[in-house]
Amino acid sequence: MKVLILGASGATGKQVIAQLIKRGINLRIVTRKNAVIPEELCKNNLVEQITGNIADFDSMANKTLINECDAVVFCLGHNISIKGILGKPRLLVYQSLKNVCEAIIQCSSKKIKVILMSTVAYDYKKINEERSLSERIILSILTLLLPPQKDNVWAANYLSGTIGQSNEKVEWIAVRPDSLIDNDDVSPYEVFESIQRNPIFNPGKTSRINVGHFMTELITDNELWGKWKNKMPVVYNKELI
Numbered sequence: 001m002k003v004l005i006l007g008a009s010g011a012t013g014k015q016v017i018a019q020l021i022k023r024g025i026n027l028r029i030v031t032r033k034n035a036v037i038p039e040e041l042c043k044n045n046l047v048e049q050i051t052g053n054i055a056d057f058d059s060m061a062n063k064t065l066i067n068e069c070d071a072v073v074f075c076l077g078h079n080i081s082i083k084g085i086l087g088k089p090r091l092l093v094y095q096s097l098k099n100v101c102e103a104i105i106q107c108s109s110k111k112i113k114v115i116l117m118s119t120v121a122y123d124y125k126k127i128n129e130e131r132s133l134s135e136r137i138i139l140s141i142l143t144l145l146l147p148p149q150k151d152n153v154w155a156a157n158y159l160s161g162t163i164g165q166s167n168e169k170v171e172w173i174a175v176r177p178d179s180l181i182d183n184d185d186v187s188p189y190e191v192f193e194s195i196q197r198n199p200i201f202n203p204g205k206t207s208r209i210n211v212g213h214f215m216t217e218l219i220t221d222n223e224l225w226g227k228w229k230n231k232m233p234v235v236y237n238k239e240l241i
């Protein structure tokens with residue numbers, strides 16, 4: 001098995017790499033020229049590192065990228081800076097996801113699992129999530145004004161709308177964590193079909209390492225994949241009493 005990881009140098013991407021290495025899975029990671037990534041991860045024998053910016057990859061480059069891969073994980077996101085939030089590419093996640101899925105659809109001979117790092121701020125309309133009016137209004141305003149939020153919405157809409165439930169080549173899961181935190185170890189976490197708390201007025205916590213663990217479980221456990229396939233599971237750290 002080989003897994004392609006985009007956004008591999010990100011705080012969550014690194015956790016996904018570490019978890020997959022632990023399971024002995026071959027990885028292909030794409031990192032920008034100046035990306036910082038620990039040597040023990042990128043120099044691992046299981047890891048093939050490709051230097052470049054996924055936002056600049058053309059159709060041929062994307063087809064080469066997915067060659068021999070069984071799964072693709074998107075941990076891309078906009079850097080928290082004025083340039084990252086307001087600068088180009090404004091639709092980094094959506095455009096990269098679309099380009100890679102099109103490459104899969106055009107040239108893969110097998111089904112490929114696609115995992116998108118999404119957010120609880122994405123309102124998954126297909127399951128009628130319970131959200132207050134004020135929350136819906138705020139999310140709509142954020143989507144209108146904040147490019148990274150719009151990018152997240154477009155990316156998740158692409159999977160649920162364009163790829164849909166019965167694509168011959170792409171099976172997908174959009175993993176939706178709440179507020180991301182950093183912990184050193186995997187801890188108990190819970191996974192739900194829908195949001196359990198108000199992400200604006202009463203946010204929960206999700207450690208990046210738990211996101212990495214859940215994504216790894218999805219890739220390696222076919223039964224779990226079947227349970228969440230073409231859905232948008234929400235992940236929270238378990239609150240220990």
Ligand SMILES: NC(=O)c1ccc[n+]([C@@H]2O[C@H](COP(=O)([O-])OP(=O)(O)OC[C@H]3O[C@@H](n4cnc5c(N)ncnc54)[C@H](OP(=O)(O)O)[C@@H]3O)[C@@H](O)[C@H]2O)c1
Nearest residue numbers: 007008009010011012032035076077078118119178179180
């Ligand atoms: N913060 C939260 O509480 C929260 C909650 C739920 C979901 N999320 C979503 O999860 C995403 C990932 O979170 P994270 O904390 O792991 O993100 P992160 O550490 O900021 O990682 C972002 C990744 O995207 C890459 N990237 C950024 N701008 C790029 C560009 N212009 N071209 C190509 N690659 C680019 C970065 O590469 P470089 O290393 O080269 O910069 C890095 O690999 C967030 O962006 C957000 O959409 C966040």
